[in-house]
Amino acid sequence: xxxxxxxxxxxxxxxxxxxxxxxxxxxxxxxxxxxxxxxxxxxxxxxxxxxxxxxxxxxxxxxxxxxxxxxxxxxxxxxxxxxxxxxxxxxxxxxxxxxxxxxxxxx
Amino acid sequence: xxxxxxxxxxxxxxxxxxxxxxxxxxxxxxxxxxxxxxxxxxxxxxxxxxxxxxxxxxxxxxxxxxxxxxxxxxxxxxxxxxxxxxxxxxxxxxxxxxxxxxxxxxxxxxxxxxxxxxx
Numbered sequence: 565x566x567x568x569x570x571x572x573x574x575x576x577x578x579x580x581x582x583x584x585x586x587x588x589x590x591x592x593x594x595x596x597x598x599x600x601x602x603x604x605x606x607x608x609x610x611x612x613x614x615x616x617x618x619x620x621x622x623x624x625x626x627x628x629x630x631x632x633x634x635x636x637x638x639x640x641x642x643x644x645x646x647x648x649x650x651x652x653x654x655x656x657x658x659x660x661x662x663x664x665x666x667x668x669x670x671x
Numbered sequence: 672x673x674x675x676x677x678x679x680x681x682x683x684x685x686x687x688x689x690x691x692x693x694x695x696x697x698x699x700x701x702x703x704x705x706x707x708x709x710x711x712x713x714x715x716x717x718x719x720x721x722x723x724x725x726x727x728x729x730x731x732x733x734x735x736x737x738x739x740x741x742x743x744x745x746x747x748x749x750x751x752x753x754x755x756x757x758x759x760x761x762x763x764x765x766x767x768x769x770x771x772x773x774x775x776x777x778x779x780x781x782x783x784x785x786x787x788x789x790x
Contacts, residue, residue, distance in 0.1 A: 598776050598777075600716075605782070607675075607766065607779075607780035607781055607782045607783065608768075608777070608780045609780070610776065610778050610779075613774075613776045619778070651715060651716055653716070655775035655776055658730065659718055659732050659733075661718070662716040663715060664714075664715040665716075
């Protein structure tokens, strides 16, 4: 199975910060990558797919980039509602696999 | 509004069985692939199983194949996961998720139901 590695696993940031989370695939997945946000006790929410396509209704402060094995999710200006965990997922090959997650906490 | 509501999670002994259900509304259930995805305590997400819109094909992660069965009832807008021979490694929150079109992108998720395997 393709292994997805996210970094960092957690970090603290302040409201207004620009933050970037990275995700690396163990093999080339093209642009078959999605990003999800999960707040404590809630359902995961799709943010981005095809590496950089914003899901309908997701604010434009979220952006995705990358292809092949290296990807990134950027939040241009963190707001209180953005403190959450973020997961990447590859869907290039079965089984689909997820990264271990990145928890963004308030500094 | 799309809604997915899981139920059936419980505390079960090792070797036991359990069936999870997911009631959906707000979209044409019979037109979508559906999946179960789980999250062990403090861990990341793991795809468990998927089923075609008409139920004619089912796919499983290796660790559950032969023990878990995914099924659906398109007349009742419901998805199911029958689990047997449960072990501690199956302890997790189980999410029901809808796939976007014929992709393996999960565009809607439920809040999950907790399965705890312990004696």
